[in-house]
Amino acid sequence: LLTTLFYVIVGCAVQFTIGTGLAFLCSQPISGKNFFRVIFFIPLMITPLGVGYAMKMVADITKGPFQPLFGSATVDTWVWSADPWASRIVMMVCDSWQWIPFIFITMLAALENVPKDHVEAAQVDGASSVQIFREIVWPQIIPVAVTVLLIRMIEAFKLVDLPNIMTGGGPGSSTESMTLHSMYIWRANDMGSSAAIAYLLLILTVVTCASFFNYVVVGQLRKAKAA
Numbered sequence: 001l002l003t004t005l006f007y008v009i010v011g012c013a014v015q016f017t018i019g020t021g022l023a024f025l026c027s028q029p030i031s032g033k034n035f036f037r038v039i040f041f042i043p044l045m046i047t048p049l050g051v052g053y054a055m056k057m058v059a060d061i062t063k064g065p066f067q068p069l070f071g072s073a074t075v076d077t078w079v080w081s082a083d084p085w086a087s088r089i090v091m092m093v094c095d096s097w098q099w100i101p102f103i104f105i106t107m108l109a110a111l112e113n114v115p116k117d118h119v120e121a122a123q124v125d126g127a128s129s130v131q132i133f134r135e136i137v138w139p140q141i142i143p144v145a146v147t148v149l150l151i152r153m154i155e156a157f158k159l160v161d162l163p164n165i166m167t168g169g170g171p172g173s174s175t176e177s178m179t180l181h182s183m184y185i186w187r188a189n190d191m192g193s194s195a196a197i198a199y200l201l202l203i204l205t206v207v208t209c210a211s212f213f214n215y216v217v218v219g220q221l222r223k224a225k226a227a
Helices: 002-026 033-045 048-058 067-072 084-112 116-124 129-157 161-166 178-187 191-226
Strands: none
Touching (some): 002 033, 002 191, 033 084, 048 084, 048 161, 084 129, 084 161, 116 129, 129 191, 178 191
């Protein structure tokens, strides 16, 4: 349960921050932004199995492409898959690499639909970039941001491919999500326990997403009406 919540809360927060930041940069009038849009979107087109095997190879400090770097830093004997927190962080990085493009492309579409005349009027009035984003841009993209976060949180609760491929849930059960744990029990023909975990996961997902909707979406709507 705690491992699953780590993937959902910390992972989604990191992914949303990076994805929105990249979308904001690509929405600016910079050269080559169309090239970066394509590059940032590529990881989303790869299957989770391919992502898991690729990241497992990249993270291998004894044979992977970064082995010379780890060797020069004299950490080539350290095994990340034997450290619980290192394994969780590597799993989160791998999951983020795959799903940041989804947040990026969605938030980019939202940012590009913000009326330019509102931004230009604020610039004429002398508003700073931070003020423009906080007072003009952000209120208009909140509905899209909330939808993206909800979709991403639901997907994060179902994480099973990456920990199954990269660590098998180890070391011990430190990277084992509730979905993966349910699958392992189901393979052992313990249908009752597997179903119980699935129901707990359903309840947890519904409670978390409903609470997020009530506190974030409803709260923002109340603030907008008050303003």
